[in-house]
Amino acid sequence: MTLRLFVAILAAPAMLHAQGKPPTIGALESLARADSNDPMAHFNLASGLFKARRYRDAEQSLRTAVMIDPQYAPALMLLATVNEIQNNRSFAVAVSGRRLLFMRNDPNATENAFLRRRAFLIDPLVEIGPPSRDMLPAAWRGTLGLGLHHYDREQWPEAMAAFQAVIDKTTRSNDSTKVPPVALWFRARCALKVGDYDGAIRHLQWLLSLRMQDSSTERMWNPFAGEELRYILAYVYQQGRRWDEAILRYQGVVEQDLGLDAAHTHLAEIYEAQQRWPEAVEERVRAIHANPDGASVVFNLGSTLTAAGRFAEAEPVLERYAAGYPREARAVYLLGVARMGLGKSAAARDAFTQFLALAPSRYGSQIADAKRRLVSLEQ
Secondary structure (H helix, E strand, O other): OOHHHHHHHHOOOOOOOOOOOOOOHHHHHHHHHHOOOOHHHHHHHHHHHHHOOOHHHHHHHHHHHHHHOOOOHHHHHHHHHHHHHHHOOOEEEEEEOOEEEEEEOOOOHHHHHHHHHHHHHHOOOOOOOOOOHHHOOHHHHHHHHHHHHHHHOOOHHHHHHHHHHHHHHHOOOOOHHHOOHHHHHHHHHHHHHOOOHHHHHHHHHHHHHHHHHOOOOOOOOOOOOHHHHHHHHHHHHHHOOOHHHHHHHHHHHHHHOOOOHHHHHHHHHHHHHOOOHHHHHHHHHHHHHHOOOOHHHHHHHHHHHHHOOOHHHHHHHHHHHHHHOOOOHHHHHHHHHHHHHOOOHHHHHHHHHHHHHHOOOOOHHHHHHHHHHHHHHHO
16 A cells, blocks of 8 residues: 555544444443544544533543544534534523513634534535424425435435435426425435435536525525535545546635635645645645644645655654644654655654554554554664
8 A cells, every 4th residue: 555545544534334233322432442542433422422412521522533633524513513502502691671681692603613614624525414394395395304314324325216306306397496405415415425426516516506596595405605515516526536627626716715725635635646746735835825823734734745755844744743733643653654764763663653552443554554664664
């Protein structure tokens, strides 16, 4: 396995999907203790706690996950949801004349908006949750509800069939504007789940067309603005390895918002996949300029420099990130690779030894590689 693939694997922790009966909270707590530096383990525990309505405990686990990996999009999104649920129980009291007014008090509103926005920019396909039943078109609540039921249970063919039924029936009048946006959105997501990028792109473009024709959010559930749908489309083209189209669309996004570091980040990912290292490094640097206070952009630059073999440049970048995030095993692993490439045997041994002490168990291939490198450094 090449270093570039190592970086790709390490940079994108994913949520565990339990098969069969979901694990108990006790089992999730044990896993989080055993892999205390694994953001995914803490996120999975938080998800279980959230379902059990233990919101304060869920918040603690989510903040631990984000502390380890500040670009773990599912944890960012769920943390915003947990915060909102807890704050919905808080009220401020004001006096108006002879009346007492009780108003919701959400001291974390700014943070929650930031968390949701950041999660979306990192992964535009991060789950945002289904709409409430009241927001579904009355005529289609039954079929759409059935589709959402199947979607929640990861029954993709059944969910796809339900959403497609709504689309087909509403287009028989030859008026594509009557299709409920919720059907198009979840039909596209189902297509992505089964690897049908053409189908996903087609339905997302349809959804964008509806948004451009009717910007009223009151008309039907349609949670994304036009520029956000364009960003989602760029990301889907990227996931489908339609590199040229993705690059053009991300460049269009950047032209609209020069401060959007995430678009530069995704452009860098594409150039990495094509092994166009100078362009990839340039986009990483642009991401830092767009978001100089972001920690993730620093790690991303270090990983790209390492994958490009530019070890002298990578070493100080990774050292800076590792100092700020001492529980993040990925940076320490890459730091060992960079130092090894520079011939700094003792420093490389220190980094790989530290990585083995930190690494979550799911990094099995990387753990084995670090051990092999340590052996070779001893020879």
